[in-house]
Amino acid sequence: MPDNTLRNNLVTERTKTIHYAIRDVVVAAKKLEAKGQKITFLNIGDPIVYDFETPHFMIEAFCKAAKQGFNGYSASQGIPEFREAVVEKEKRINQVSILAQDVIATAGISEGIQMMMAALVHPKSEVLVPGPTYPPYLAFVRFFNGKAVTYRCIETEGWRPDIEDIRAKISDKTAAMVLINPNNPTGAIYPPKTLQAFIDLAGEYRIPLISDEVYDRLTYDQTAASTASLAKDVPIIGFNGLSKVFLVPGWRIGYMYFHHQNQELNELKEHILKQARIRICTNAPAQYAAATALHESDAYLQDVLSRLRERRDLVWNRLNEINGISATKPEGAFYIFPSIDLQKRWSTDEAFVMALLKETGVLVVHGSGFDPIFGAGHFRLVFLAPPTTLNSALNAIQRFVEKSH
Ligand SMILES: Cc1ncc(COP(=O)(O)O)c(C=O)c1O
Secondary structure, three states: OOOOOOOOOOEEEEEEEEOHHHHHHHHHHHHHOOOOEEEEEEOOOOOOOOOOOOOHHHHHHHHHHHHHOOOOOOOOOOOHHHHHHHHHHHHHHOOOOHHHHEEEEOOOOHHHHHHHHHHHHOOOOOOEEEEEOOOHHHHHHHHHEEEEEEEEEEHHHHEOOOOHHHHHHOOEEEEEEEEEOOOOOOOOOHHHHHHHHHHHHHHHHOOEEEEOOOOOOOEEEOOOHHHHHHHHOOOOEEEEOOOOOOOHHHOOOOOEEEOOOOOOOOOHHHHHHHHHOOOOOHHHHHHHHHHHHHHOOOOOHHHHHHHHHHHHHHHHHHHHHHOOOEOOOOOOOOEEEEEEEEOOOOHHHHHHHHHHHHHOEEEEEEEHHHHOOOOEEEEEOOOOHHHHHHHHHHHHHHHHHHOOO
């Protein structure tokens, strides 16, 4: 028999460090599903999985683009029509003034995070990210041999970032600071005062500030201010995209922008553009479609938001009725991040999530997957499912948690 095995030490240490809790937990769920167990997937922030639909005008625009023949490669930075539509949208919705030359189309924010960390992270660089955070911020920093340092977000104060903790963690190795507003996984909206404090810190220490605003219009009782709208002379890098607000996560279309008065971010932009060229371009019909869609009325959002608000209230109320669980009310996005009293029953939040999955078929994500420090002892539940599904899942969670009480 020929020996077809490949050499030892085949894959790099770099790739071995990659974890993405939100999708990693699905492996266990799929195994149970294959054995016949019914699984309720409350782990992933994709509005299309349940009863939300992509607005019709988006689908029309995408089909029209493909039919009109926009199926070739596009400019690496993104087509001018898309970048100009982003400029108009950011002005109209977020009161942010940018130029089309400072916008880069990306295959979702995810690609933007990868390109940005590739450009900024030197070996041993540190990047300040929220604790807890959207996991790719941890993974990409680690991938490029840097260290993600999580700053505390204060649960008892609506998961507001602790500015003093951030200040204490800034060092000469700090390559960037990241904020996510509205936040995944906590659903927090940061008050303008907090955003201003971020801007002031970035200005004082001359550290690039990255503001991820992918949930900018998914807010309930208050709106979320955009960081760049508050920054006068401090440069800001904005990350945004169509995945969530326009309900097209599968299109893989997003953007980053450079908001700077005196072109301070030009060198960084040039190095992101080099990466954009090497990956050729992002989805061309999606760019053409988005260029039209970004100008459309957002009337469809009223219905989306009223359904989400009802689901947010439902999960928040019901989780807090469970003995051993306590949850802060989310103000935006579609996640809730409750804390669990692990008692002696579960060794970790991950053990809790796996036991919950095995016993009830309800899949949520362990909080430590969003930060081993500030996420531990929590789980993230996505409240996109219809109320009947959420109610059954919550019944199961309640029975499971209160069994020993
Ligand atoms: C905070 C945050 N940023 C970025 C993303 C990824 O967005 P995209 O689909 O644009 O890559 C997500 C997805 O859940 C997210 O929660």
